Amino acid sequence: MSTDEKEIEQFMHGLMRRNPGQPEFHQAVEEVAVNIIPFVEQNPEFKKARILERMTEPDRIVIFRVCWEDDEGNIRVNRGYRIQNNNAIGPYKGGIRFHPSVNESILKFLAFEQTFKNSLTGLPMGGGKGGADFNPKGRSEAEVMRFCQSFMTELCRHIGPDTDIPAGDIGVGAREVGFMFGQYKRLINRFEGVLTGKALEFGGSHIRNEATGYGVVYLMEDMLTHAGNAIDGKVCTVSGSGNVATFCAQKLIELGGQVVTLSDSSGYIHDKEGITQEKLDWVKDLKNIRRGRISEYADEFGCEFYEGRPWDIPCDLAFPCATQNELEEADAQKLIDNGCMAISEGANMPSNAGAIKLLADAKILHAPSKAANAGGVAVSGLEMSQNSIRISWTPEEVDTHLRRIMASIHDQCAEYGEDGDYIDYMKGANIAGFRKVARAMMAYGVI
Numbered sequence: 001m002s003t004d005e006k007e008i009e010q011f012m013h014g015l016m017r018r019n020p021g022q023p024e025f026h027q028a029v030e031e032v033a034v035n036i037i038p039f040v041e042q043n044p045e046f047k048k049a050r051i052l053e054r055m056t057e058p059d060r061i062v063i064f065r066v067c068w069e070d071d072e073g074n075i076r077v078n079r080g081y082r083i084q085n086n087n088a089i090g091p092y093k094g095g096i097r098f099h100p101s102v103n104e105s106i107l108k109f110l111a112f113e114q115t116f117k118n119s120l121t122g123l124p125m126g127g128g129k130g131g132a133d134f135n136p137k138g139r140s141e142a143e144v145m146r147f148c149q150s151f152m153t154e155l156c157r158h159i160g161p162d163t164d165i166p167a168g169d170i171g172v173g174a175r176e177v178g179f180m181f182g183q184y185k186r187l188i189n190r191f192e193g194v195l196t197g198k199a200l201e202f203g204g205s206h207i208r209n210e211a212t213g214y215g216v217v218y219l220m221e222d223m224l225t226h227a228g229n230a231i232d233g234k235v236c237t238v239s240g241s242g243n244v245a246t247f248c249a250q251k252l253i254e255l256g257g258q259v260v261t262l263s264d265s266s267g268y269i270h271d272k273e274g275i276t277q278e279k280l281d282w283v284k285d286l287k288n289i290r291r292g293r294i295s296e297y298a299d300e301f302g303c304e305f306y307e308g309r310p311w312d313i314p315c316d317l318a319f320p321c322a323t324q325n326e327l328e329e330a331d332a333q334k335l336i337d338n339g340c341m342a343i344s345e346g347a348n349m350p351s352n353a354g355a356i357k358l359l360a361d362a363k364i365l366h367a368p369s370k371a372a373n374a375g376g377v378a379v380s381g382l383e384m385s386q387n388s389i390r391i392s393w394t395p396e397e398v399d400t401h402l403r404r405i406m407a408s409i410h411d412q413c414a415e416y417g418e419d420g421d422y423i424d425y426m427k428g429a430n431i432a433g434f435r436k437v438a439r440a441m442m443a444y445g446v447i
Contacts, residue, residue, distance in 0.1 A: 012030055022108060024108075025109045027353065036434050037052070051442070055434075058086075080154060080155065082130035083107045083130060085111035086115045089118075091163050093125035095172065096166045097131035098170070099170050102132060115127025116434065121405055144175065148180045165195065166180075166194075168196075177195055177199075181202070193383070208376075211376045212243065212375050214247055215374060215406050216321065217248055218375065220317060220344040220367065223423075226410070226414060231256060232257070234315075235260055235317070237313050238263075240320075242322075245322065249262065259271075260272060261310035264294040270305075282297070316340065319344055325351075327343075332356075333358060341365065342364065345373060366426060367425050370429050370433060371410075374406070378405045416428040
């Protein structure tokens with residue numbers, strides 16, 4: 001075992017001892033530590049100041065009770081969270097998730113990764129995440145409103161436009177953001193940009209829904225351009241069928257890619273002829289309006305539907321946009337065997353450690369989620385800017401800013417991930433994101 005491997009093992013042992021029973025958080029930290037610990041060994045000032053140890057200990061974790069009344073008059077009790085991970089380069093920034101799976105481990109993983117992601121955007125934003133184990137599915141609009149108002153009644157004590165600016169995430173869309181912003185405004189008696197993902201009528205930004213999916217493709221485009229290639233004419237497999245997946249597919253189609261798969265929890269469709277914009281519009285209606293299953297696409301357009309995930313399908317480019325750990329070792333090996341040249345991650349931490357190693361060993365271009373899906377928080381940051389200067393940019397202006405930010409992210413990853421004739425984008429993203437936050441932390445002294 002090398003010295004670096006011993007250091008990584010010792011670091012992870014200490015982290016797991018301090019944070020027992022939090023596998024998602026452990027995985028997110030180890031994914032970073034394998035690159036950062038060797039980097040820290042080469043930069044002893046960071047080691048002496050124990051920057052990585054400090055970065056993996058959140059500034060604070062707020063846990064609170066959320067009481068609300070359902071339509072039948074029953075009192076319900078949920079648990080709310082806000083993880084304020086690191087504000088060295090700006091106020092805490094990160095989404096709010098409403099889902100039964102929400103727990104401290106998942107939110108700590110997301111807040112930790114958000115710190116690196118926000119750093120890469122170049123915008124002054126720290127890392128945070130929050131949510132509750134509340135499931136809005138199947139609830140009436142009145143129930144969702146009452147829950148959001150109760151949640152914000154406590155959360156408002158801990159956030160503000162210069163302190164912590166939450167946004168939406170799984171289970172929290174424009175409706176939920178609207179209810180929470182209304183309650184915040186009611187309690188604080190100020191109209192200020194404390195939440196992003198708002199509707200355009202009260203301070204939202206154009207292309208916020210599209211931003212994450214577009215950014216995933218923009219980073220892929222930059223990786224391929226750097227390697228002397230292009231998206232045009234490439235066969236693309238996309239997992240998922242939500243906002244990230246559908247807008248990723250939309251941008252790929254615009255750039256000449258042939259998108260052949262989409263998926264949901266029931267399985268995936270394989271459209272050998274390629275998903276057109278008209279077919280994609282049908283999928284958006286299916287998922288956003290009719291709340292149907294992706295298998296209905298196969299019936300409608302006469303293609304194949306399979307259970308499982310789409311990584312068996314031969315492709316040139318792959319875009320995991322569904323959920324965490326959807327790309328395992330066997331999936332990575334299948335992509336390699338089938339000639340996949342590049343992967344750009346739309347979901348948060350969709351590849352497990354074994355898959356990441358296989359892809360790196362095979363020298364597959366691999367944009368990790370902390371870089372590839374940063375487009376969403378980048379446009380949230382642009383929404384904050386618009387709120388601060390009391391102006392609204394056009395969709396074209398926002399997209400221009402987004403494209404510039406994604407190009408900058410690529411260049412940072414390429415600078416720190418260069419390894420001969422191969423760029424390790426995972427390593428580059430981790431080091432570039434860490435370095436900026438670490439330097440700010442060093443400037444503040446021991447706090």
